[in-house]
Amino acid sequence: xxxxxxxxxxxxxxxxxxxxxxxxxxxxxxxxxxxxxxxxxxxxxxxxxxxxxxxxxxxxxxxxxxxxxxxxxxxxxxxxxxxxxxxxxxxxxxxxxxxxxxxxxxxxxxxxxxxxxxxxxxxxxxxxxxxxxxxxxxxxxxxxxxxxxxxxxxxxxx
Numbered sequence: 681x682x683x684x685x686x687x688x689x690x691x692x693x694x695x696x697x698x699x700x701x702x703x704x705x706x707x708x709x710x711x712x713x714x715x716x717x718x719x720x721x722x723x724x725x726x727x728x729x730x731x732x733x734x735x736x737x738x739x740x741x742x743x744x745x746x747x748x749x750x751x752x753x754x755x756x757x758x759x760x761x762x763x764x765x766x767x768x769x770x771x772x773x774x775x776x777x778x779x780x781x782x783x784x785x786x787x788x789x790x791x792x793x794x795x796x797x798x799x800x801x802x803x804x805x806x807x808x809x810x811x812x813x814x815x816x817x818x819x820x821x822x823x824x825x826x827x828x829x830x831x832x833x834x835x836x837x838x
Contacts, residue, residue, distance in 0.1 A: 687699070687705050689705050689706070689707070690705040692707050693714055693726040694707050694708035694710065694714060695707045695708070696726065697714060697718055697719050697724065697726070700719060701719065701720060714726055730759065734746060734756060734757075749775035749776070750775050750776035750777055750820070751775075751776055751777035751818060751820055752776075752777075752820055752822055753820075753821065753822060754776035754777070754820035754821045754822065755776065756775070756776065757773050757774060757775055757776070758773070758774060758775075758776055758819060759771060759772070759773045760772050760773070760774060760783060760819075762783070762784075762787065762788045764801075765791050765792050765793055765795075766784070766788040766789070766790075766791060766792060767788060767789035767790050767791060767792050768787065768788055768789040769788070772787050774787075776818070776819060776820045776821070777818045777819065777820060778818065778819055779815060779816050779817060779818055779819065780800065780802065780810060780814070780815040780816075780817065780819060781815040781816050783819075784797065784800065784815065797812065798811070798812060799811050799812070800815070
């Protein structure tokens with residue numbers, strides 16, 4: 681375990697490695713991938729806290745039990761942060777496959793102001809705004825043709 685800069689960009693694995701090496705946290709060009717040339721030029725595997733958080737459940741209940749959550753190739757759970765003009769903000773963890781509409785209405789309770797939502801920013805400040813027409817789409821890692829392969833909820837912020 682090592683502590684790096686708390687910058688938003690350091691959520692990307694190569695910028696995190698740059699930060700850990702004492703450099704400015706900028707994204708590295710690939711190839712080479714970190715598994716070939718990573719931290720201090722050595723092969724490196726980067727795991728995020730979400731991976732480590734799943735380990736106790738998997739050890740206690742088994743991998744099959746964890747894989748029962750989710751859908752398709754997106755197995756397990758996704759932590760989601762609700763923030764902004766939302767009645768019930770906070771952090772929730774749900775199985776992949778839940779729709780954005782379910783998250784906003786059932787868990788978020790709609791807007792704090794009571795005004796109707798027209799679009800929602802999903803995935804953090806560098807990600808997409810989702811119009812209401814796409815709120816019934818399941819949250820998973822599968823690409824959607826309408827999004828040209830873009831998966832806006834890789835970061836789990838709404």
